[in-house]
Amino acid sequence: MFVLVTSLVLCELLQPAFLLVPEKPASSLNVRFDARTMNLTWDCQENTTFNRCFLTDKKNRVVEPRVTKKECSCTFHEVCLHGGVTFEVHVNTSQRAFQQKLLYPNSGREGTAAQNFSCFIYNVDFMNCTWARGPTAPRDVQYFLYIQNSKRRREIQCPYYIEDSGTHVGCHLGNLSGLTSRNYFLVNGTSQEIGIQFFDSLLDTKKIGSLGYRDCSRQSHRSKTN
Ligand SMILES: *[C@@H]1O[C@H](CO)[C@@H](O)[C@H](O)[C@H]1NC(C)=O
Ligand SMILES: *[C@@H]1O[C@H](CO)[C@@H](O)[C@H](O)[C@H]1NC(C)=O
Ligand SMILES: *[C@@H]1O[C@H](CO)[C@@H](O)[C@H](O)[C@H]1NC(C)=O
Ligand SMILES: *[C@@H]1O[C@H](CO)[C@@H](O)[C@H](O)[C@H]1NC(C)=O
Ligand SMILES: *[C@@H]1O[C@H](CO)[C@@H](O)[C@H](O)[C@H]1NC(C)=O
Ligand SMILES: *[C@@H]1O[C@H](CO)[C@@H](O)[C@H](O)[C@H]1NC(C)=O
Ligand SMILES: *[C@@H]1O[C@H](CO)[C@@H](O)[C@H](O)[C@H]1NC(C)=O
Numbered sequence: 001m002f003v004l005v006t007s008l009v010l011c012e013l014l015q016p017a018f019l020l021v022p023e024k025p026a027s028s029l030n031v032r033f034d035a036r037t038m039n040l041t042w043d044c045q046e047n048t049t050f051n052r053c054f055l056t057d058k059k060n061r062v063v064e065p066r067v068t069k070k071e072c073s074c075t076f077h078e079v080c081l082h083g084g085v086t087f088e089v090h091v092n093t094s095q096r097a098f099q100q101k102l103l104y105p106n107s108g109r110e111g112t113a114a115q116n117f118s119c120f121i122y123n124v125d126f127m128n129c130t131w132a133r134g135p136t137a138p139r140d141v142q143y144f145l146y147i148q149n150s151k152r153r154r155e156i157q158c159p160y161y162i163e164d165s166g167t168h169v170g171c172h173l174g175n176l177s178g179l180t181s182r183n184y185f186l187v188n189g190t191s192q193e194i195g196i197q198f199f200d201s202l203l204d205t206k207k208i209g210s211l212g213y214r215d216c217s218r219q220s221h222r223s224k225t226n
Contacts, residue, residue: 038075050090056086057084081200084106088102111136113196125176129171142168147186148186159172185202
């Protein structure tokens, strides 16, 4: 049975635990995260009796995918990472308990990420997305847009960029064939000078026309427990 728990309630429950439990040496579980697949993986432990994985974002919201005792990975769906998150894995075996945190910051200089990202669909099949340079982004910044459908099985790179003095500030898609109704948008960037932060967002193509950019801060975080 799935129980939906509001993130706020979960936060309150979890916070004391963060304070009381000292961090174990990082070597034990070897937790790693692949942003492309949104998979969090750790070394499988023999005789596992219990495990859980979750992330906590900057606003202390918690997202916890379901994971069975046999699995040593979990996949996060419908989450945005640009605020930086902390992953955490807890594993109990019949012999001992493991606990490990993994920080996933949005590295790069603050304020370099693309801003004011929005998309709209017109003439049924066309979509334009636009964004602005981050205020602290250096002159040579270049941005790239990647779109993944909700299952993250397919990744599209922007096929046609809209430019401003050579910097990508938008994208035109001539068809929406690769998209599902909900999609994950990532704008990352490069510069010779400094690291560029990324921006990511979840957009619902059925709502893009009328609502435009849907802020990740409104994303409903759910926790499934059984
Ligand atoms: C797992 O459990 C079996 C049976 O209780 C035991 O023999 C084995 O040593 C355990 N493995 C580990 C890594 O603790
Ligand atoms: C991601 O994890 C899921 C299970 O949670 C697994 O089925 C899938 O193969 C993993 N993908 C990759 C690329 O590791
Ligand atoms: C896992 O181990 C920790 C530390 O021994 C313990 O406090 C916790 O209750 C255990 N959790 C479960 C579900 O067994
Ligand atoms: C983003 O939009 C806000 C509000 O419309 C505006 O104040 C701000 O200057 C914009 N940022 C950039 C980098 O254009
Ligand atoms: C979308 O972008 C394309 C490419 O820059 C442009 O030709 C077109 O006019 C834009 N459409 C709208 C409705 O702004
Ligand atoms: C749809 O757009 C993609 C690029 O985004 C292109 O590779 C593909 O050929 C297009 N399909 C059609 C039917 O135009
Ligand atoms: C941007 O993200 C894409 C897709 O995940 C990745 O392939 C690419 O290497 C990233 N580029 C930078 C500069 O981080």
